[in-house]
Amino acid sequence: xxxxxxxxxxxxxxxxxxxxxxxxxxxxxxxxxxxxxxxxxxxxxxxxxxxxxxxxxxxxxxxxxxxxxxxxxxxxxxxxxxxxxxxxxxxxxxxxxxxxxxxxxxxxxxxxxxxxxxxxxxxxxxxxxxxxxxxxxxxxxxxxxxxxxxxxxxxxxxxxxxxxxxxxxxxxxxxxxxxxxxxxxxxxxxxxxxxxxxxxxxxxxxxxxxxxxxxxxxxxxxxxxxxxxxxxxxxxxxxxxxxxxxxxxxxxxxxxxxxxxxxxxxxxxxxxxxxxxxxxxxxxxxxxxxxxxxxxxxxxxxxxxxxxxxxxxxxxx
Ligand SMILES: [Zn+2]
Numbered sequence: 001x002x003x004x005x006x007x008x009x010x011x012x013x014x015x016x017x018x019x020x021x022x023x024x025x026x027x028x029x030x031x032x033x034x035x036x037x038x039x040x041x042x043x044x045x046x047x048x049x050x051x052x053x054x055x056x057x058x059x060x061x062x063x064x065x066x067x068x069x070x071x072x073x074x075x076x077x078x079x080x081x082x083x084x085x086x087x088x089x090x091x092x093x094x095x096x097x098x099x100x101x102x103x104x105x106x107x108x109x110x111x112x113x114x115x116x117x118x119x120x121x122x123x124x125x126x127x128x129x130x131x132x133x134x135x136x137x138x139x140x141x142x143x144x145x146x147x148x149x150x151x152x153x154x155x156x157x158x159x160x161x162x163x164x165x166x167x168x169x170x171x172x173x174x175x176x177x178x179x180x181x182x183x184x185x186x187x188x189x190x191x192x193x194x195x196x197x198x199x200x201x202x203x204x205x206x207x208x209x210x211x212x213x214x215x216x217x218x219x220x221x222x223x224x225x226x227x228x229x230x231x232x233x234x235x236x237x238x239x240x241x242x243x244x245x246x247x248x249x250x251x252x253x254x255x256x257x258x259x260x261x262x263x264x265x266x267x268x269x270x271x272x273x274x275x276x277x278x279x280x281x282x283x284x285x286x287x288x289x290x291x292x293x294x295x296x297x298x299x300x301x302x303x304x305x306x307x308x309x310x311x312x313x314x315x316x317x
Pocket of ligand 1: 081084164
């Protein structure tokens, strides 16, 4: 029995929630679909991660307009993935902000990623024809840390290390200890690790934990509204990454080929994580990347629509 490629069989719409986490922060979540974080400052609104298309971003804007009429001045890209960035034009922001590492990834592999992700997740690219030609380009980039002041509200953009990608950025509101993590942290959703750095991700999560967030918007899954819920999100993500790496490392040490390592690893992880959304979608990409990192590729190889299919046929046939 072969599985349908990636998420092509996943066609059922999810229920959207728009949740206030703290005085200035809101979360647009949808039962495990990609989240958008919103910060409403004294004089402007910041949106972190845009949704996959301008048509889908229009629903985020509709929710924002139910609570504020302040201008949406800033869009932050927590990382370069198409499903996070291609809705940007809908917000008509003054600035699109990303780490320089994220911009470098857009230059290097943005086109391939766009084609690859649209092929994997047709449902997440609703009205894909509303995406303008070309790519989403940051208008401001930074390295390490950047601070925005939305009136009296301090908003820090932080690179805490590599994890989900090499460009990962979190949005941190120190005055209310609220964090928008992007895909560095997931909750009841399988971390996608096809562009990940398994050796770095745990230490990056330690730096997230060291901020001691009181509330957190994960990349996927429900908003985490208490310190205990934040810890649960961090522990779940950390456990998945560690368990997957341990299984792949054992297989590599035993001299096994990727296909055998994949089958062992998915069997080993399914009892604990198989109920998380997109588990079957992510596992072939995650194990392939981990195997690469543990053998000969320090940096993730570029995924193309064609490579996606070849990998899937090799591992799932
Ligand atoms: Zn991502």
